[in-house]
Amino acid sequence: MKIYILFIATICLFISCQETMEERCAREAKEYTKKNCPAKIYDNLVHDSIVFEKDTRSMCYYYTFTENVNINTKEKRDEIGRIFLDNLKNSTSLKTYKDAGLNFKYTYYSSNGKKDIVFQKTFTKQDYQSAK
Numbered sequence: 001m002k003i004y005i006l007f008i009a010t011i012c013l014f015i016s017c018q019e020t021m022e023e024r025c026a027r028e029a030k031e032y033t034k035k036n037c038p039a040k041i042y043d044n045l046v047h048d049s050i051v052f053e054k055d056t057r058s059m060c061y062y063y064t065f066t067e068n069v070n071i072n073t074k075e076k077r078d079e080i081g082r083i084f085l086d087n088l089k090n091s092t093s094l095k096t097y098k099d100a101g102l103n104f105k106y107t108y109y110s111s112n113g114k115k116d117i118v119f120q121k122t123f124t125k126q127d128y129q130s131a132k
Helices: 002-016 021-036 074-090 095-101
Strands: 041-043 045-053 056-063 105-111 116-124
Touching: 002 056, 021 045
Parallel strands: 056 105
Antiparallel strands: 041 045, 045 056, 105 116
């Protein structure tokens, strides 16, 4: 009888230790940021951090341009958005997050000292699961 109680207690312990998808996303974003950020992506671009926003279920990627960039036209912003969406659709490293239906938010700041947002785009499950 004692062995059954011990077995049930062990199972309950393992079940209670599992984290939710939201907890996992927040933990992984924090660990990635701590380990890898800031990271220079290109000569003029730095990856600042990844943050998980629980209320919107969004993985948020933050970048800063180290030089002035000009993406003030709708055509340029649309083109950048298409590139990000294609990369998101084809990314195997984000499969777990995509399978969970998370949103992906990309925010790019200027380097003018004010941290003005130069570009921001959020992609939903409907965006990245649509036909390629």
